Amino acid sequence: MALVVKSGSRQYIVNYGQKIxxxxxxxxxxxxxxxxxxxxxxxxxxxxxxxxxxxxxxxGVKLRVVKYKSKSNYHKQYGPRQSExxxxxxx
Numbered sequence: 001m002a003l004v005v006k007s008g009s010r011q012y013i014v015n016y017g018q019k020i021x022x023x024x025x026x027x028x029x030x031x032x033x034x035x036x037x038x039x040x041x042x043x044x045x046x047x048x049x050x051x052x053x054x055x056x057x058x059x060g061v062k063l064r065v066v067k068y069k070s071k072s073n074y075h076k077q078y079g080p081r082q083s084e085x086x087x088x089x090x091x
Contacts, residue, residue, distance in 0.1 A: 002041040005050060007087075011038060014089045019055065024083035027054050032090070055086040 003014055007022045014020055027033055034049045062079040069075075 001043040001045075003037050003047065003050060003089075004039040004041075005035040005037055005052075005089075007035055013041075014050075016050075016089055016091060019086055019088050021060075021084050021086055023085070024057065025054065025085045027085075029054050029056055033087075035087075035089075051090050052087040053090055055088050057083065057085050060084045 001015070005012055005014055007025075010022070012020050012022070025033070031054050032051050033054065035052050037047045037050055040047055060082040062081050064077060064079050067074075067076045
């Protein structure tokens with residue numbers, strides 16, 4: 001059974017036991033949270049919320065941003081890293 005859950009302003013399609021990466025949550029590691037279920041697939045059972053366990057906090061991959069101006073030998077490069085939280089969906 002697949003579920004559509006909401007975390008912050010984003011929605012994710014998940015199954016039980018699956019790990020997902022969401023934007024950083026201000027919840028300590030190994031704590032449980034409840035996520036709102038918006039829709040269920042493959043089962044007639046209505047589920048209102050699902051529990052998720054915070055596995056760890058991490059930084060995501062670095063994005064490369066480049067500024068460049070032609071004919072003036074000007075180029076700059078920088079790269080921010082997004083803070084993320086890994087959640088495991090439990091019952």
